[in-house]
Amino acid sequence: MSEVRVRFAPSPTGSLHIGGARTALFNWLFARHNGGKFILRVDDTDLQRSTEESMKGILEGLRWLGIDWDEGPIYQSQRIEEYRKFANKLLEEGKAYYCFCTKEELEEMRKQAEKEGRPPMYTGKCRNLTKEQIEEHLRQGRKPVIRLKVPQQGKTVVHDVIRGDVEFDNSTFDDFIIMKSDNMPTYNFATVVDDYQMGITHVIRAEEHLSNTPKQILIYEALGLEIPQFAHVSMVLAPDRSKLSKRHGATSVQEFRDQGYLPEAIVNYITLLGWMPKDGEEIFDVSKGIKEFTLERVSKNPAIYDVQKLTWINGHYIRNYDLDKLTEAVIPFLKAKNLIREDFDYDYIKKIVSAVREREKTLVDIADAMSYYFTEVNEYEEKGVKKYLTKEKVVDILKKAVVTLKEVEPFNKFTTEEAYRKLVEELQISSGELFHPTRLAISGRTFGPGLFDIMELLGKERTIERIEKAIDFIEKMRK
């Protein structure tokens, strides 16, 4: 058995969306599981739509996810002579031919088929041109495409590792184009030449290409090349079951990254779209995926991605990440919110992250939850105001809290909690009557880390100052 060689071959015409990332990941897992090679190829023969920016984004997204490639990126646009060489071989052997049909002629065939209720197909009009006719057309400066001569009888069978044998009747194919009139290859042709020359053993890709596969097999056969194994993984669909597109909200790896998802969480989640470890445990790290991944256990169903489940998984990773690593990950989000500049107190941020991580599910949420440690509290949550700051005794309670806190030394979560509980007893009130207004005063919010954690992190001075400010607010509100 030769070495496993698989490839991921994105077209640089858009972002790396989660469906593509999932396909790349399955290829990568398969390569790593089998001690083989993962090759990155770039299908950039659509010269009009391919962009450098898109290419960069895809590479960056793969790197960020940790999907490293062993060879490449190999650009199709730099291999045009290879495709032309193989096309000429087919021409010389009479297995392909020039077609001079104009776009208008092709359109006419399409309309005729529609009128007769047939599927649109090329009629084979140029299939049997004489050498003289061909030369005459060329002399006139007409630019032909090259079409493969497709056998008109028999079946082509795709032996799919995931789905089993899939049969196609050759009569359903026309003589499809392999080289365009601009002398660039079509997708099906370039793919065959590349996969052969790169020694690809398994073509693992999305199911949308299953219907293209018999055409590729016909090309392999015409060229006399050995056919790789195919595995078509199911589509990842949008929540409305259509193909992923921007109207569905975040779909790309970059967008999820910008929303504060961790690469490990995304990798864990997208692995579950069509596969699962034997023990059924859904949180696992990538080494376990590498150890257990096989194509035979890949599901055939289309999958609809679920942002809520991804978010739940992300929360798990946030709670269990190495604290320093998590702090480093949060810092760009703090900067994006202008909460910190270049000279920040790393240890202080780390302490807050540690307090905040238990209750948040994305890095954006964490940064948001940290804002009141860095900026002044100028607003209070409206529902909190109504619920806690309109009570008759709240001002007296908060004034007494200030007096009490001024005496607390050292000022940490234990001493503040002890002082607060003692105050609750003295005043003969419920804990809530003291704790809730305090939380709102010092954070502006009704939820968050433990109250005494917040106090310790803010420090004595700011805690007291904010409570006093809230007292002012309440008194003004009462006028």
Add this chain to the structure above:
RNA sequence: UGGGAGGUCGUCUAACGGUAGGACGGCGGACUCUGGAUCCGCUGGUGGAGGUUCGAGUCCUCCCCUCCCAGCCA
């Protein structure tokens, strides 16, 4: 119109022809401050109709639904 693939709780995914289970979500409860964290409980499914079989999510037939391909895009 032709060809191809699929169909298990709302979503993802398990189940040698032999007990339909897990997770997320939703609902409820517990947490001597919150709850948008955590823990516990509940809820909820084999698209439909036949057939084969002692026994069908699983095998067969028909119907229905969804997706993909039929671009000189990939």
